[in-house]
């Protein structure tokens with residue numbers, strides 16, 4: 001796995017500086033007493049609206065919800081399903097990858113969603129299809145690994 005979508009700090013700031021600062025503000029609302037790992041997310045909808053989220057942990061651990069999914073679910077609950085970019089912000093290095101569960105949730109609507117993960121020193125950027133080349137689908141009563149997100153490896157489509 002190469003890190004071709006690990007870019008320098010300037011990238012996300014240049015593309016949507018407001019979204020980056022909103023994701024960083026959302027960190028302050030994180031509830032992370034167990035991991036001490038605070039995460040903020042800001043999601044830009046196609047009409048310009050921004051939905052933010054933070055991670056919310058729980059004493060039972062497994063009920064913890066990530067910042068990304070909280071931002072996405074809040075946007076959907078507010079009537080949005082057309083997303084342009086998500087910025088995920090952490091306080092610490094190294095810059096992480098969004099977890100697989102959040103990527104799968106993002107993949108429900110747009111495969112060309114732009115993802116920026118920012119920590120103080122670095123930004124990791126790419127499209128959803130780079131972060132998640134395959135996703136689980138459930139359509140017309142069948143299920144499997146849908147390759148339609150993977151624009152770089154179209155031969156994968158034949159495996160369905």
Ligand code: THU
Pocket residue numbers: 032035037039054055056057064065066067068097098099102
């Ligand atoms: N976390 C997120 O909010 N987003 C991710 O993509 C990965 C992990 C949170 C969940 C938990 O509260 C903490 O980070 C440590 O796993």
